[in-house]
Amino acid sequence: MKKIIILILALPSFVLAAGDNVQLDRAPDRSNNLPALQHGAKVYVNYCLNCHGLSFLRYNKLQELGISEEQIKDNLLFTADKVGERMSIAMRSKEAKQWFGVAPLDLSVITKARASGLDSGADWLYTYLRSFYRDKTTPTGWNNVIFPNVAMPHVLWELQGDQELTDDKKLKLVKKGRLTSDEFDEMAANLTGFLVWAAEPDAQFRKTVGTWVLIVLLLLLVVSYALKREYWKDVN
Numbered sequence: 673m674k675k676i677i678i679l680i681l682a683l684p685s686f687v688l689a690a691g692d693n694v695q696l697d698r699a700p701d702r703s704n705n706l707p708a709l710q711h712g713a714k715v716y717v718n719y720c721l722n723c724h725g726l727s728f729l730r731y732n733k734l735q736e737l738g739i740s741e742e743q744i745k746d747n748l749l750f751t752a753d754k755v756g757e758r759m760s761i762a763m764r765s766k767e768a769k770q771w772f773g774v775a776p777l778d779l780s781v782i783t784k785a786r787a788s789g790l791d792s793g794a795d796w797l798y799t800y801l802r803s804f805y806r807d808k809t810t811p812t813g814w815n816n817v818i819f820p821n822v823a824m825p826h827v828l829w830e831l832q833g834d835q836e837l838t839d840d841k842k843l844k845l846v847k848k849g850r851l852t853s854d855e856f857d858e859m860a861a862n863l864t865g866f867l868v869w870a871a872e873p874d875a876q877f878r879k880t881v882g883t884w885v886l887i888v889l890l891l892l893l894v895v896s897y898a899l900k901r902e903y904w905k906d907v908n
Contacts, residue, residue: 694799694817694818696791696795696796696798696799696818697795697798697799697802698795698798699797699798699799699865699868700798700861700865701865702861702864702865702866702868702869703865703868703869703875703876704876705865706737706738708862708865709737709865709866709869710737710738710739711859711862711866712862712864712865712866712867713734713737713739713748713866714747714748715859715862715863715866716863716866716867717747717748717750719827719828720779720827720863721750721751721759721761722763723761723763723768723776723824724761724777724778724779725751725758725759725760725761725778725779725780726759726760726778726779726780726870727758727759727778727780728758728778728780728781729758729759729780729870729873730755730756730757730758730759731744731748731752731754731755731756731757731758732755732756734748736873737869741755760778761776763776772824773811773823776824779867779870780870780871781871782797782867783796783797783864783867783871784871793868793871794864794865794867794868797864797867798861798864799817799818800816800818800819801828801860801863801864802832802856802857802860803816803817803818803819803843804816804826804828804829804832804835805834805835805836805837805843806834806835806836806846807837811823812824812825812826813825814826814829815837817837817841817843828856828859828860829849830849830850831849831850831851831856831859832845832849832851832856833845833846833848833849834846834847834849
């Protein structure tokens with residue numbers, strides 16, 4: 673719990689500062705879409721898990737998304753030997769900092785860390801994934817509209833293609849990727865949805881329990897009011 677609190681407090685301040693006056697796109701809701709979340713898990717493991725861990729999540733938790741233990745072992749278990757292990761990475765923070773200038777973040781609570789004001793962390797992440805553009809002035813050759821001078825390269829560029837930033841600060845696709853723009857947006861939405869789920873896998877259960885608690889309290893209120901009227905009906 674202490675690590676989670678530290679991560680939540682630290683991320684917004686020095687890692688994921690968005691560019692000024694950037695309108696975030698609304699992230700599609702994937703909370704009740706198991707196929708989309710499964711696809712998001714697949715994208716995450718194949719493109720993100722090399723550098724970014726989910727150390728607060730265990731592989732076997734993915735079974736809640738409808739992925740069997742055998743499917744996890746055969747297709748997703750890249751950084752561990754057992755499904756009960758955490759989704760962490762082998763790269764050490766000290767070495768990563770030497771290679772990239774900054775250690776890649778653990779993304780366990782990224783969507784919660786980025787939530788601020790009226791914008792959700794999902795909106796920020798969804799916009800971020802789709803806002804990379806070519807920039808010859810940076811070490812990686814990439815930059816991002818809402819995260820200027822980001823150290824992370826655009827690992828999904830083969831899927832999205834190359835974008836350029838125009839003079840009026842808009843993104844323009846200049847080289848097509850393997851996916852169409854709509855397909856890439858769908859993939860980014862699924863990946864974002866998975867990371868939202870990973871930040872709190874039991875969120876839906878919590879909401880369900882909360883709903884039933886409110887219903888029970890409402891029923892108790894009705895019963896209590898009826899008892900009150902019965903006890904005080906003969907009192908002037």
